[in-house]
Amino acid sequence: MSEAHPLDHIVLPVANIGLARERLGKLGFTVAADARHPFGTENACVFFADKTYLEPLGIADTDIYETSLKKGNSFTSRDRAFRFRCGDEGMSAVVLGTSDADRDHARFQADKISGGDMLQFSRPMKMPDGTETTAAFRLAFAADLRAPDFFLFTCQRVNPLPADRKALETHDNGVTGIADIxxxxxxxxxxxxxxxxxxxxxAVREDAFGVSVIAPNARVCILSPDGLDAYFDLAAPAADRGLRGVAIVFKVGDLAVTEAHLAANGMTYTRKNNRILVKAAPGQGALFAFEEKR
Structure with missing residues (x-):
């Protein structure tokens, strides 16, 4: 088996990138400049010190987006399917880092879990100091037919994002990275x-509420409806038997700092199991949980 893949980022479809930027800013996140993909989508990413990030994903150009669908673009096809079934807000994909997307694609095909053709693209990225660079990626997709509302892919950074992103990785709410998806x-x-x-x-752990797959830098937890209620006071989003993305647990150094920022910005939150919970809202497609990690 290949080396275990770390978490790279999480895809969060949104109806409006501007609204997502406003919501995430009020939650205390530093949001990068908007960036467009060559297939019609756009993002406004939130980068963390542990080198993971959030990708709020909107549709910037409907014509280009529709053309990419006709060409069989695996990324936009999955995005369209998610929006059709689940709406324009949510969590559609977990993305894992890889050094060899071609090898992953071959492995997914051999295991009968391929989610479509590979995708290679580049996009500009504007830094806070006004400089601009070009990031390039190769993606290999995996999907389970029993889970039409969620997919995974691996991401090889052919031309990596800038290594020094400190200005973008510093957040007023104190978040340093992602603990759990x-x-x-x-x-x-x-x-x-x-x-x-x-x-x-x-590395897989099972308990009464579900299973956890341990990646090198985060956990992917699959919980039963009872588990969602026990840990997050959250109801399961649908009655069908598929897989759905519902929450992200962030690491913070001092939970008091996070709570003070949320309170100052008028954000509604609750506390449970030594975590602060902020329910999903327009521009924030999943429940956000904050927990102290030192």
Whole structure:
């Protein structure tokens, strides 16, 4: 088996990038400048010190987006399917880092979990100091037919994002990285093997509420509806048996700093299990949980 893949980023479809920027800013995140993909989508990313990031994803140019769909673009096809079934806000994909997307694609095909053709593209990225660079990526997609509302892909950074992103990685809410990505399914164990195949992780934990796949830098937790309620006071989003993305747990150095910032900005939140919870809202497609990690 290949080396275990680390978490790279999380894709969060949004109806409006401007609204997402405003919402994330009020939550205390530093949001990078808007950037456009050559296939019609756009993002406004939130980068963290642990080198993971959030990708709020909007549709910038409908004509280009529609053309990419006709050409069989795996990324926009999955995005369209998610928006059709789940709406324009949510969590559609977990992205894992890789040094060889071609090898991953071949492996996904051999394991019968390929999510479509590979995709290679580049996009400009504007830094806070006004400089601009070009980032290039190769993507290999994986999907489980039992889970039409969620997919995974690996991302090889052919021309990496700038290594020094300190200005973008510093957040007023104190977040330093991502601890957990939380998915849900009525039968979490049904997707354990799929997650292991994609992530190349042999570290899997099972408990009464679900399963956790341990990546090198984060956990992907698949919880039952009872688990969602116990840990996050959250109801399962749908009655079907598929896999859905529902929450992200962030690492902070001092939870008091996070709470003070949320309170100062009038953000509604609750506390549970030594975490601060902020429910999903327009521009924030998943529940955000903050926990202290020192």
């Amino acid at each position: 939380v998915l849900t399914a009525p039968d979490p164990k049904a997707f354990s093997l799929f997650m292991r195949h994609v992530s190349c992780s042999g």
